[in-house]
Amino acid sequence: MRRFKVTVNGHSYEVEVEEEGERPTGARPAHSHATQRHEQVAPPVADSSGPVEQIVAPLPGTVLAVKVTAGQAVESGQVLLVLEAMKMENEIVAPRAGTVKELQARQGQAVNTGDPLLTIG
Amino acid sequence: MDNDRTKDLEHRRQRVLAGGGEARQAKQRQQGKWTARQRLAALYDEGTFQELGMFVEHRSAEFGMDQADAPGDGVVTGFGQVDGRLVYAFAQDFTVLGGSLGEMHARKVHVVQDLALKSGAPIVAMADSGGARIQEGIDSLNGYGEIFRRNTMASGVIPQISVIVGPSAGGAVYSPALTDFVLMAEGIGQMYITGPQVIKAVTGEDVSHEALGGAQTHARKSGVAHLTFVDETALMAGLKRLLGYLPSNNLAQPPAHPAAEPEAGAVQGLDQVVPDDPNKPYDVRQLILGLTDQDSFLELQPAYAQNMVIGFGRLAGRVVAWCANQPRILAGCLDIDASDKLARFVRFADAFNLPLLTLIDTPGYLPGTAQEYGGIIRHGAKVLYAYSEASVAKISVVLRKAYGGAYLAMCSKSLGADLVLALPTAEIAVMGPEGAANIIFRAQIEAAADQDATRKRLVAEYRDRFSSPYVAAARQYVDQVVTAGELRHALIAALWALGEKSEDRPAKKHGNIPL
Numbered sequence: 001m002r003r004f005k006v007t008v009n010g011h012s013y014e015v016e017v018e019e020e021g022e023r024p025t026g027a028r029p030a031h032s033h034a035t036q037r038h039e040q041v042a043p044p045v046a047d048s049s050g051p052v053e054q055i056v057a058p059l060p061g062t063v064l065a066v067k068v069t070a071g072q073a074v075e076s077g078q079v080l081l082v083l084e085a086m087k088m089e090n091e092i093v094a095p096r097a098g099t100v101k102e103l104q105a106r107q108g109q110a111v112n113t114g115d116p117l118l119t120i121g
Numbered sequence: 122m123d124n125d126r127t128k129d130l131e132h133r134r135q136r137v138l139a140g141g142g143e144a145r146q147a148k149q150r151q152q153g154k155w156t157a158r159q160r161l162a163a164l165y166d167e168g169t170f171q172e173l174g175m176f177v178e179h180r181s182a183e184f185g186m187d188q189a190d191a192p193g194d195g196v197v198t199g200f201g202q203v204d205g206r207l208v209y210a211f212a213q214d215f216t217v218l219g220g221s222l223g224e225m226h227a228r229k230v231h232v233v234q235d236l237a238l239k240s241g242a243p244i245v246a247m248a249d250s251g252g253a254r255i256q257e258g259i260d261s262l263n264g265y266g267e268i269f270r271r272n273t274m275a276s277g278v279i280p281q282i283s284v285i286v287g288p289s290a291g292g293a294v295y296s297p298a299l300t301d302f303v304l305m306a307e308g309i310g311q312m313y314i315t316g317p318q319v320i321k322a323v324t325g326e327d328v329s330h331e332a333l334g335g336a337q338t339h340a341r342k343s344g345v346a347h348l349t350f351v352d353e354t355a356l357m358a359g360l361k362r363l364l365g366y367l368p369s370n371n372l373a374q375p376p377a378h379p380a381a382e383p384e385a386g387a388v389q390g391l392d393q394v395v396p397d398d399p400n401k402p403y404d405v406r407q408l409i410l411g412l413t414d415q416d417s418f419l420e421l422q423p424a425y426a427q428n429m430v431i432g433f434g435r436l437a438g439r440v441v442a443w444c445a446n447q448p449r450i451l452a453g454c455l456d457i458d459a460s461d462k463l464a465r466f467v468r469f470a471d472a473f474n475l476p477l478l479t480l481i482d483t484p485g486y487l488p489g490t491a492q493e494y495g496g497i498i499r500h501g502a503k504v505l506y507a508y509s510e511a512s513v514a515k516i517s518v519v520l521r522k523a524y525g526g527a528y529l530a531m532c533s534k535s536l537g538a539d540l541v542l543a544l545p546t547a548e549i550a551v552m553g554p555e556g557a558a559n560i561i562f563r564a565q566i567e568a569a570a571d572q573d574a575t576r577k578r579l580v581a582e583y584r585d586r587f588s589s590p591y592v593a594a595a596r597q598y599v600d601q602v603v604t605a606g607e608l609r610h611a612l613i614a615a616l617w618a619l620g621e622k623s624e625d626r627p628a629k630k631h632g633n634i635p636l
Contacts, residue, residue: 057489059451086484087522087553088452089400113489 044069054121055092057111061085070103070112080119081105094120137175137192140176141216149216153624154287154309155353157212157220160247163357164210170201174229181223191218194226195250198233200242203364206376209237212247215287219251222293226254227264234271236500241370243280245360248297248310249287265292272299276426277472280367284351284360285346290334298345302363302421305336305346306356312339344458362419364438366433368473375440375475381414381607392605395482395520395546402449405430405480408520409443412436412609416441421466426458427451431466433475437613441468445480446531448521454487455527457500464503464634471511476616479508479532482520484553486527501530502635508532510634512626514619516540516612519547519590519599534598539622540615542608543590543599545635550592554584 064084068074074094083090098120105117138158142144146156155163161170179186179194195217200209211230213220230246237244244267253261275281276299279626283297285305289312297303297312305312311530312335320326321331332338337345368375382388387410394408409418413434420432428451432443444463446453471478486497506517508530517531517538528549532538550557558580559566569575586592593599603611 032219059454083402086452086454086487087400087555088402088448089485090452091402091449111490 052119053095053098054119055080055095055117057083057085057113057115057117059085059090060112061084061090061107061110062087063107063109063111063117066103066105066107067119068100068103070100072100072110074098074100083111083117092117096120133176140192141218145216152268152309153314154215154249154314154353156216157214157247159250160212160284160286160353160357161197161199161201161210161318163353164208164245164360166205169555170199172197172199174198174232177225177229179223179225179257181254181257183258186256188480189218193217194229195220195224195560196222196226196229198229200233200236202360206246206300206364206369207240207242208364209233209240209242210245210247213250213287215249215251218254220249220287221254222261222264223254223257224260224264227261227268230264231271234268234275237279238271238275241279241372242284243364243367243369244275245282245284245302246296247284247286247518248289248293251288252291252293262292265296268296269299272296273509276301277371279370280364280473282360282363284356285312285336286356287311288330290314292341302347303339303345303615304348304350304356304360304363305339306350306353307336309353311335312345316356328593339534340422340424342425344422344462347421349421349424363433366419366475367396368448368475371472371474373474375473378414378417378435378438378440380438381417381435383411383413384415387411391608395544397606398522399545399546399548404449405445405447405453405482405520408480408605409434410446411605412612413441413443414438421576422462426456426462428453428456429459429463429513436478436609436616439616440475441478441616442466443473443478444478444532446483446636448482451487454481454485455483455501455504456487456492457495457497460497460500463566465505467507471507471513474513476514476516476619477508477511478518478612479515479530479538480520481517481523481528481531482525483523483524483531499635501526504530505536506632506634508538510626510632512622512624514539514616514622516615516619517542518608518612519543519549519593521546521548522551522553523547524552525550540601541599542601542603542611543594544605544608545590545591545602547593547599548584548588549590549598549601554580554588557587558583 014018061083064082066081076094076097078094079091080094081092083092101119101121103118140156142343149156172234175193177194179191196211196213198211200207211233272281281300283300283303286309294312294314311330311334317328317333319332320328337348337350340349348359366375391411394403396403413436417435418432428447430445430447434441434443486501513530515538529535534541562579566576568573590599590602594602602609
């Protein structure tokens, strides 16, 4: 696990970055045995000790609505925020269950592809 | 017959059937893997597999190879019936010299490749191999090269499917890459050009085998895998299901099935799937499920470039190739990965007589420097090329947004669609109403006292006049306007009407698709 300080639009954020393979993630356990492999189809469980995952804007647009608050527990597939882009209200959903660690996006904010929106831990 | 000779044959058979022996097979099982023969037994109808080249032996004497015991030279080859249809296959046997590919191993593969092509039958390759047999040097390399050449010659003539149920590294990955479909088992199949050790030595990056080339990596990041499965049982069932959509060769029709109705739940509310509001996202797969025969939709590359949905399905028993923009991902924009995914699928469908059903709802190409620098121009062009080139029945349905270049690309009438249908919610125009009104009425908006109100009014005016299916229908760029509830019936009728479609192309060696 490595820590970085990142400045975006004048706001500075502390980001924890983990290399893949460093240890198993809550979302995709690195199983190697047949007996365990079936578990992968089961919905991932909330794991507050899992690595922090940065959710970024998939395309340039404007944050129309933020649907969660920092510290809130979220399910996999839950709508986190709505990004208006390409004349579409794009729903940004949680890739896995977890807790909203940091909310970086604000309503009305213009974001570019790859800009940080929030982190899930 | 001479009893001794019969016994001798039986003895020889048993030696080959035992593969690398009980210890190595037990190790294979411990890793959650099946043996080569188990895999073939799972694929073929019981008692139909005919093994070829059972007594092939390598002829290498270098580096102690004269002492190496290699029953079948590490690969099991032959033909048999899958749901009653002829299919050729070869399965590499990891328990024999690590499934490594030497001269004679490759020769056995060449034989089934040649037979499959001559007899017009699909071929399935099951990869579980440590790679080239170093001891056999360039004879081994030549073996790979001749497999690649045969893959290419057979491309577009017979369906070729690769099943990755073990390591497939280095040059070995290029045979799967040349075939039509790659199926992988999670935690079992791995593909990469250079392995973790080489990467570590050259770039210093630490990456595991699975993270580098496992099923999830190729399903999500690289797009190399078309389908992935939790284990080999699921994979073999998926493989047989996939074969059920494919004709045996380019001159045959896909297998016909009894007609079936779509899933009742998916049909109810079909009219509500596409929202009237052009800004609201939805899952286009819901619409596909409501249009296809129950349980017949098989999505390919479902986790890669999700803004494009591709897959096989049946309409009243007939196999079709579905291509659809997915508005809930990246607003349904076309980008580099979606273009590659779509274009390759369109070419497969065209090569194997599968009608193309295209569902259109895209605001355009994805803007951004990453796309432009990445070559969206040449990648996007593949879609135009593939659709224009295709001579199978081409039926397109405009669901909602169809703007500009992206509208043209998604199998428009201009690219040769035979029939174009549109829902009443369709907006076919050179660009979205906001953008268009801002350009056309710029002077008027700038001169207005209340610019915002004027802009809104003019955008609404533009939308009313031009963003509908009727302007396009007036020029017959659209043949029919139907409701979502009427769509399945209209599509079945269109498929029936185009059942004998034939369209020639100028004689040429081959085209020059922008790769």
